[in-house]
Amino acid sequence: MPEMAKSDKRFFYSLVPAALVSSLILVLLFIVLIYYSAPAFKEYGFRIFTTKTWSPSEESARTSEYGLFIPLLGTLVSAIIAVVLALPFAISTVIFTEEVIPKGMNKVRETFSTLIDVMTGLPTIVYGLWGLAILAPFLRDNLYNPLYAVLGSIPLFSCRPVTGTTILTAGILLSMMIMPFMYSVIRHSYKRIPAIYKEAALALGTTKYEYSKIMMGMVKPSILAGILIGFGRAAGETVAVALVVGNTFNMPSCLLSSSYTISALIANQFGNAALYPYMINVLVVGGLILLLIGIVSNILGIMYLNRVRYTA
Amino acid sequence: MAEELLEVRVEDLNVWIGDNHILKDVYMRAVPGTVTAVMGPSGSGKSTLIRVINRLIDLVPGSKVKGRVMIGKINVLESDPYMVRRRIGMVFQEPNPFPHMTIYENVAIGPRLHGLAREREEIDRIVEWALKKAQLWDEVKDRLDDYPYQLSGGQKQRLSLARALALKPRVLLLDEPTANIDPVSTVKVERSIIEYAKENMATVIIVTHTPQQAARISDNILFIYEGRVIEYGPTREVVLHPREELTRKFLGGEV
Amino acid sequence: MILRTGISFFTDTPAYPGADEVGGIGPSLLGTMWLGIVSTAIGIPLSVLTGIFIVEFRNHKLAKITKVFTHSLLEIPTVLIGMLVFLTIVVPTGHYSLLAGSIALVIVMLPYTMSYLERALDEVPRTYKEAGYSIGMTRKQVVFKVVLGIAKPGVAAGLLIGVAKGISETAPLLFTIGSARGDFPVSPMDLGKPGDAIPLLIFQFIQSPYENWHDLAWGASFVLTVIVLVTFALVKLVVREVKL
Numbered sequence: 001m002p003e004m005a006k007s008d009k010r011f012f013y014s015l016v017p018a019a020l021v022s023s024l025i026l027v028l029l030f031i032v033l034i035y036y037s038a039p040a041f042k043e044y045g046f047r048i049f050t051t052k053t054w055s056p057s058e059e060s061a062r063t064s065e066y067g068l069f070i071p072l073l074g075t076l077v078s079a080i081i082a083v084v085l086a087l088p089f090a091i092s093t094v095i096f097t098e099e100v101i102p103k104g105m106n107k108v109r110e111t112f113s114t115l116i117d118v119m120t121g122l123p124t125i126v127y128g129l130w131g132l133a134i135l136a137p138f139l140r141d142n143l144y145n146p147l148y149a150v151l152g153s154i155p156l157f158s159c160r161p162v163t164g165t166t167i168l169t170a171g172i173l174l175s176m177m178i179m180p181f182m183y184s185v186i187r188h189s190y191k192r193i194p195a196i197y198k199e200a201a202l203a204l205g206t207t208k209y210e211y212s213k214i215m216m217g218m219v220k221p222s223i224l225a226g227i228l229i230g231f232g233r234a235a236g237e238t239v240a241v242a243l244v245v246g247n248t249f250n251m252p253s254c255l256l257s258s259s260y261t262i263s264a265l266i267a268n269q270f271g272n273a274a275l276y277p278y279m280i281n282v283l284v285v286g287g288l289i290l291l292l293i294g295i296v297s298n299i300l301g302i303m304y305l306n307r308v309r310y311t312a
Numbered sequence: 313m314a315e316e317l318l319e320v321r322v323e324d325l326n327v328w329i330g331d332n333h334i335l336k337d338v339y340m341r342a343v344p345g346t347v348t349a350v351m352g353p354s355g356s357g358k359s360t361l362i363r364v365i366n367r368l369i370d371l372v373p374g375s376k377v378k379g380r381v382m383i384g385k386i387n388v389l390e391s392d393p394y395m396v397r398r399r400i401g402m403v404f405q406e407p408n409p410f411p412h413m414t415i416y417e418n419v420a421i422g423p424r425l426h427g428l429a430r431e432r433e434e435i436d437r438i439v440e441w442a443l444k445k446a447q448l449w450d451e452v453k454d455r456l457d458d459y460p461y462q463l464s465g466g467q468k469q470r471l472s473l474a475r476a477l478a479l480k481p482r483v484l485l486l487d488e489p490t491a492n493i494d495p496v497s498t499v500k501v502e503r504s505i506i507e508y509a510k511e512n513m514a515t516v517i518i519v520t521h522t523p524q525q526a527a528r529i530s531d532n533i534l535f536i537y538e539g540r541v542i543e544y545g546p547t548r549e550v551v552l553h554p555r556e557e558l559t560r561k562f563l564g565g566e567v
Numbered sequence: 568m569i570l571r572t573g574i575s576f577f578t579d580t581p582a583y584p585g586a587d588e589v590g591g592i593g594p595s596l597l598g599t600m601w602l603g604i605v606s607t608a609i610g611i612p613l614s615v616l617t618g619i620f621i622v623e624f625r626n627h628k629l630a631k632i633t634k635v636f637t638h639s640l641l642e643i644p645t646v647l648i649g650m651l652v653f654l655t656i657v658v659p660t661g662h663y664s665l666l667a668g669s670i671a672l673v674i675v676m677l678p679y680t681m682s683y684l685e686r687a688l689d690e691v692p693r694t695y696k697e698a699g700y701s702i703g704m705t706r707k708q709v710v711f712k713v714v715l716g717i718a719k720p721g722v723a724a725g726l727l728i729g730v731a732k733g734i735s736e737t738a739p740l741l742f743t744i745g746s747a748r749g750d751f752p753v754s755p756m757d758l759g760k761p762g763d764a765i766p767l768l769i770f771q772f773i774q775s776p777y778e779n780w781h782d783l784a785w786g787a788s789f790v791l792t793v794i795v796l797v798t799f800a801l802v803k804l805v806v807r808e809v810k811l
Contacts, residue, residue, distance in 0.1 A: 005392055011707040012624060018616035019629065022681075023636035025674055029643065029651050036654060114803075121799055123735030125766040126788050129773050133781070236644025238738040239770050263646050263738075270650065271742050283650075290644045298642040368697055373626065394705055402701035408694040412716040421712070422702040472698070479702060 033288045040066075040281035048282055054249050056276040066282040070249050071260040072289065074167055077252040078241065078261055079234035081171025082178055083227050089175075090182035090226060094190055095212045113187070120180040128240035131173040136164030136244055139172065144256050159254040165246040168255040173244050174234040181233055182226035185305070189222035190215065225304040232297035236290055238263040262286040317344040318384040318399065318482040320365060320515050325379035327360055329372055334360050336539045338379075342532070344482075345513045347506060349520055349530035349547070353567055357539040358519040359405075362485045365517070366400040367393035383483060398426060401481030405488040407468035409460040409475065416456040418471055419443060422479040438478055445508060446474035447500040466497020473504060484508065486518040490525065502529050523563045527551050535559050537567070576786055581748060581768070584777040592787045594748045598665060598762040599791075601752055602744075603734045605669035610676050610733075611726060617677075618684035619710055634685075641678035646738035648674045653742040663745025665752060665762040671739035676729030683728060687721025688714055724802045731798035735791060737766035746771060765791045 004012065040048060044066065051067025093116065101109045144161035151157040193215060201214045216223065246258020247268055266283050273279040320342040327335040335357045342348040350358045363369045365381055370393055381388040388396050409418045419439045422428075429435045439456070443449040448470040452463070460468055469489060476484065486505065490498040506529055509516040520526050526533050526547065533550040535543040535558075543550055543559045554560045561567045579591030617633060624630045652671040657663055691714045699709035715722065745761030752762045765787050772780040772787075 005394060007705045015616050015620040018613055019620040019633040022613060022617040022677060023633040026636045026639055032651055032654050118799060121795060123766060123791050123795060125737045125769050126792055129769055129784060129788050132773055232642060238644060238646040263644060266646050267741055287647050287650050291647055294642045294644055366701060368700055394703060397701060398703040404694055404697060406694045408698045410695060410713060426703060
């Protein structure tokens with residue numbers, strides 16, 4: 001390509017500031033998070049990840065103990081529950097839109113799909129409000145209490161559900177929030193399966209069930225991508241989780257007890273953290289972890305997505 | 313403004329796009345007041361050739377150009393492409409008036425851009441003149457504020473031609489301008505082109521893949537095949553007594 | 568709820584906790600409007616110029632990096648954006664402000680807006696660009712007079728989606744605007760002061776033990792949902808295929 005003309009160069013450089021500002025946001029985020037989390041590492045070392053207590057003290061760092069173990073575990077548990085619950089719904093909804101809604105009813109198909117899309121667009125605070133005021137009490141009365149009564153001997157369900165705000169509620173609410181994402185990732189690939197494969201599968205005389213199974217096999221990488229991207233979203237979601245997870249430092253090993261997630265911890269504590277030595281720094285460590293989870297799951301997800309290829 | 317006469321001369325032109333050698337040692341000459349047809353089967357490099365003349369080739373990623381393209385006394389390949397393009401008009405294969413501008417604006421944008429006219433009346437005059445030259449005026453004079461999507465394909469193409477003519481280009485390039493339009497519009501476009509060349513002593517170069525069109529409107533023909541110049545000469549001679557076997561075959565519809 | 572209080576729901580300040588009446592979401596609604604306006608005002612030029620850079624100079628290394636970095640913003644939990652703005656703007660200036668919140672929302676909207684924008688700019692057929700160059704336009708003129716003109720609907724859709732995403736966010740506002748809901752932010756001068764927004768009000772009021780504040784939160788969430796849905800409907804009108 002020939003040298004840029006002079007006026008093009010001027011144009012190029014006039015756009016550079018905007019581009020720099022846009023791309024430096026991410027860089028700045030990394031720098032700030034690392035900068036602010038360093039003192040926490042220096043003071044507490046690796047202990048912040050393994051300690052289970054959270055006892056801030058206004059006096060000094062020595063008398064306060066900040067453990068991220070519980071919220072970290074809470075984040076993982078709630079996000080895993082969310083993905084596990086959302087996946088079957090996402091897959092069957094894709095099959096429903098693409099295979100069950102009859103061929104001639106494209107209008108219906110698109111409207112249905114738009115509705116699910118709108119679910120993604122609803123403000124997360126609305127999910128949170130609904131989750132706290134309606135979902136949580138409902139689950140407590142109709143699911144948790146019976147579960148506790150029947151399966152109370154299993155450790156997972158061995159704690160008495162006092163409130164409806166539990167780690168399981170967080171997982172269930174999150175599953176509703178990420179289902180549409182996973183749906184759209186999987187459907188996007190599903191729609192691109194070439195007609196010849198569909199015909200070939202049908203020609204084998206498969207039942208609708210077997211057929212759908214074969215088709216899902218073809219978009220397996222995108223299902224994995226959906227899982228990863230959904231997991232990343234669930235782990236990073238903040239206000240909705242903060243409203244329904246209960247916000248207490250209980251081990252999330254019992255799903256019926258209230259617990260904590262990193263995002264909820266940040267949401268609740270960060271505003272006042274300046275009052276306590278090192279609390280900001282510890283919370284920033286949590287933020288750094290969230291950032292890593294978000295970015296890693298997304299990079300892996302995109303890698304899987306790129307693997308969806310239909311070669312004859 | 314005294315109208316300069318700008319001859320177009322191409323010498324030793326070689327063009328690569330990526331690893332493909334598209335044009336090989338191409339030469340040509342187009343004289344003011346005449347129409348030169350660049351003729352050849354699709355994929356022979358015709359469109360690339362005229363895109364070198366106004367440096368639109370710069371937009372093609374991975375393109376590399378060697379040789380000389382003289383317009384008057386300047387070598388286009390060594391000049392600022394924007395200065396070059398001001399005096400060269402172009403009409404494309406796809407009718408492409410700007411869809412977000414009215415018919416009037418489409419023609420007025422060039423003169424406005426280059427400050428050829430400032431007063432509204434002056435611009436009105438140029439717009440009317442260009443639309444008349446493109447044989448479109450009668451059809452659109454009452455709806456200059458409509459948008460191009462309301463026009464037929466042939467009308468759109470004549471609008472694109474008017475847009476180019478409004479700048480009174482000394483060199484006019486046309487890339488298969490009638491390939492996608494109706495016969496009536498084709499006749500009008502062809503007539504406009506010839507008139508413009510003669511009346512303004514402009515240098516017109518038209519790419520075409522039909523020998524019939526080349527025969528109808530051109531004074532000279534350049535026949536390219538697989539990136540090489542096969543034959544170049546006055547239209548009558550090339551059409552009636554082709555020197556090369558390949559040219560004969562092309563005229564007979566065999567390649 | 569809103570029917571019961573009528574228009575005053577939109578204009579009053581919230582009632583005292585535990586009071587019989589609920590009051591209104593006036594300051595929060597105004598705050599959300601300001602956040603929308605200011606983040607759009609900053610976000611439009613930033614995203615349009617960045618988008619042009621990415622698309623027009625796509626072969627340039629800097630453009631490639633910019634693309635990866637801006638798109639990655641989508642994967643950042645939004646609470647971290649609040650954290651970032653708190654540490655870099657709120658702490659140095661010493662106080663919360665609507666302006667700080669607006670900047671946080673710009674970061675939220677940027678990746679959404681960008682992906683729409685890039686697609687819209689990309690989809691402008693090459694032949695129109697060629698036509699622009701052929702009448703002697705510079706690259707800048709081609710971009711601003713031709714490409715943006717043709718891509719207008721897509722660009723508008725991207726901006727609308729971005730704003731809708733921005734104003735419906737809560738987490739980036741938690742530590743940036745300060746939930747001051749006693750005063751009405753009316754003049755642009757108030758942007759430097761703490762303020763409130765609808766999502767923040769919902770988040771805090773639903774966690775309070777007061778019945779009347781719960782009612783207010785429900786009403787507010789209805790208003791927020793309507794605003795967001797109307798925006799999406801608008802976008803749907805402008806472009807056919809919408810990805811939220």
